[in-house]
Amino acid sequence: MSSLPLVAPPARSFRGLPRSRLASLTVHAFGAAPCGRGSDHLLSAKQLSRGDLETVLDRAAEIAADPGAVADAHGDRLLGLCFFEPSTRTKMSFDAAMKRLGGDTVDMGSVESTSVTKGESLADTVRVVAGYADALVLRHPSEGSATLASEFVDVPVLNGGDGAGQHPTQTLLDLYTIRENAGFQDLTVGIMGDLKYGRTVHSLSHALTNVDATQHFVSPESLRLPRSVRFDLHEAGAQVREHTDVDEVLETLDILYVTRIQRERFPDENEYRKVAGEYRIDAGLLDGVDDDLTVMHPLPRVDEIAPDVDETTHATYFEQARNGVPVRMALLDLML
Amino acid sequence: MTDPELRVSKIEDGTVIDHISGGQALNVLAILGIDGSGGVAVSVGINVPSDRLGGKDIVKVEGRELSQNEVDVLSLIAPAATINIIRDFEVAEKHRVSRPGEVTGVLSCPNANCITTEAEPIDSHFEVLGEGVRCRYCDTIIRESIADHISVA
Numbered sequence: 001m002s003s004l005p006l007v008a009p010p011a012r013s014f015r016g017l018p019r020s021r022l023a024s025l026t027v028h029a030f031g032a033a034p035c036g037r038g039s040d041h042l043l044s045a046k047q048l049s050r051g052d053l054e055t056v057l058d059r060a061a062e063i064a065a066d067p068g069a070v071a072d073a074h075g076d077r078l079l080g081l082c083f084f085e086p087s088t089r090t091k092m093s094f095d096a097a098m099k100r101l102g103g104d105t106v107d108m109g110s111v112e113s114t115s116v117t118k119g120e121s122l123a124d125t126v127r128v129v130a131g132y133a134d135a136l137v138l139r140h141p142s143e144g145s146a147t148l149a150s151e152f153v154d155v156p157v158l159n160g161g162d163g164a165g166q167h168p169t170q171t172l173l174d175l176y177t178i179r180e181n182a183g184f185q186d187l188t189v190g191i192m193g194d195l196k197y198g199r200t201v202h203s204l205s206h207a208l209t210n211v212d213a214t215q216h217f218v219s220p221e222s223l224r225l226p227r228s229v230r231f232d233l234h235e236a237g238a239q240v241r242e243h244t245d246v247d248e249v250l251e252t253l254d255i256l257y258v259t260r261i262q263r264e265r266f267p268d269e270n271e272y273r274k275v276a277g278e279y280r281i282d283a284g285l286l287d288g289v290d291d292d293l294t295v296m297h298p299l300p301r302v303d304e305i306a307p308d309v310d311e312t313t314h315a316t317y318f319e320q321a322r323n324g325v326p327v328r329m330a331l332l333d334l335m336l
Numbered sequence: 337m338t339d340p341e342l343r344v345s346k347i348e349d350g351t352v353i354d355h356i357s358g359g360q361a362l363n364v365l366a367i368l369g370i371d372g373s374g375g376v377a378v379s380v381g382i383n384v385p386s387d388r389l390g391g392k393d394i395v396k397v398e399g400r401e402l403s404q405n406e407v408d409v410l411s412l413i414a415p416a417a418t419i420n421i422i423r424d425f426e427v428a429e430k431h432r433v434s435r436p437g438e439v440t441g442v443l444s445c446p447n448a449n450c451i452t453t454e455a456e457p458i459d460s461h462f463e464v465l466g467e468g469v470r471c472r473y474c475d476t477i478i479r480e481s482i483a484d485h486i487s488v489a
Contacts, residue, residue, distance in 0.1 A: 121456050144451040144473025148458055163449050165474060228475040 040335060041150040041157040045168040045203035046232065050210040057176050059330035060323075067100060067326070070333060075102035077336050080133030082108045082126065082149075083160065084116070084140040089299060090160045090170070093324035094137050094332075101329055103336075106132050123152045130155045135336060138162075156335050164197040164226075170298055171203040173327040174257070175211075177320040181294040182254040184211040190249050192218040193259035193279055193304060195225045200298040201259055202229050209236040216249040217242045220275045223261065246281070250289055256281070256314075258297045258304055282306035286314055296320050345379070350398040352420040353407070358383050360413050361393035363483045367409055367442055368402065376400055388416075408436040412443075412469065413483045438463050443478070444487035450474035460487060 042048075048056075063070055079098040083091050095105050108114055108129060116125060122145060129136060130153035138146050139160040146159035146166075161167045178187070189208055195201050195217050205225070208215055215238060217225055224242060225233075233240050243249055250256070261279055266272035280303060286293065297305055297317040309315050356364055361380050365371065370378055377398040386392035393414075407419050411433040421429040441459035445452050451473050452460045462469035468479035478485055 122451070122454070123457050140451075141449070142451040142454060143447060143449050143475070144471070147473050148451045148456060151458070162451075163474075228470065228477050231477060 042168050043146045043159045044166045045171045045206045056172050056330050060176050060327040063329050064326040072102035077103035078133045079105045080129045080136040081105050082138045084111050087139055089321050094328050096325050097328035127152050165199055166203045167199040168203050170200045171207045173323045174204050176323050176327050187213040188253050189213050189255040190216040190253040191257045192246055194223050194261045195219040196223040198259045209238045218246045256295050260302055280304050283308040347396050347398045347422055348425055350400055350422050351402045353395040354418045355416045356393035356414040358391035361395050363413055366486050407433050409439050409442055411435045435464055443485045445471045447474050447476040
């Protein structure tokens, strides 16, 4: 365990757990529940200060360099997995992270196999699961679900994606990948695709304001950033530059973060095809760009990144997905 | 009654909410949860001529003194409203509404995918911004037509 610079909260323990060392998780929240009944939670990327980000990323780098050093660091801890929506990367990487820290997980399983089908509220479900675990990861289709959960439990809640809201742990691994590949100095990031409903975009754009990145948002008019995100970026002093054509900015970018345009958001299939086709990248498009351009994607992709990009030096999305384990190990190590 | 001043008679004890933006009186009552079912006598004037506002609404609630906390939420739809606490037919206290920091259980979130729209044991909760309000749960910002989102009956 590293020693961390902290704003020391009042000493508290719950079932023997020390309070989180990420003190700012409870004080930087805006528009999200700061905390429930005494625990620290990670509900939104807006909670994370520059110091918090650096703390998690530094710890992740230490763990990635020597995972054996933490192999039994949390042998007495159980992480509850409450996934009300499908997940591959988030769920499996949290599962792997907890187990690689020596702990274990208890999994709610599919919604169909739980009391949710009997009409149980989310508030009741998380209260029950909190009795079985030392922290909860929650994914739920409704925006604000993680905030609600945090108000009903005494263990840390980690938002694993709430509808079209936030996905802060994805952001941490995104930032880790960005720091590894491009650094934070004079960083220029292009974020392309579904900016309206993409929760990874909402979280990442907030966090990038902490590293003073220049951000370009590329999307069809109908999928622009939502008002609430633009409001926060403005409040944070970020300059929002919006485009409808990636060619306008491609050559200026250090990072191109591509997201999936979600077919289900379009009432008209033809309109979807037209839009999706315009926000697709392939090796040809990247032919003339700087070799250092890093192409990222939170995955899953459908066809917005052609397979021929995988063979280029730009493709970083599988490395990005792998980074989910050390980053989530670091987060759990710091929060538990 | 021929004198416009006497359209609504004086009350002995209670609260007069004056200078409400024209047409918002019923929303004011909705926010305050006053629907007459509690037996409280309520007088309402809508689009009453006013030098200051052109046309204003006025609400008189008899036998009930509304607290500052209760009325501050009115600032979202009636920022110019004044509150007069009446005792023995005289104005005992007079003050303006001020913007609260947050509003709980008064507005419903317009985002159909917000957790507050589901059957959960929570009230809606909005932070009050310089302009508009913001859902604590899903971050949705309401700036226009806030009265359209009043959730109380």
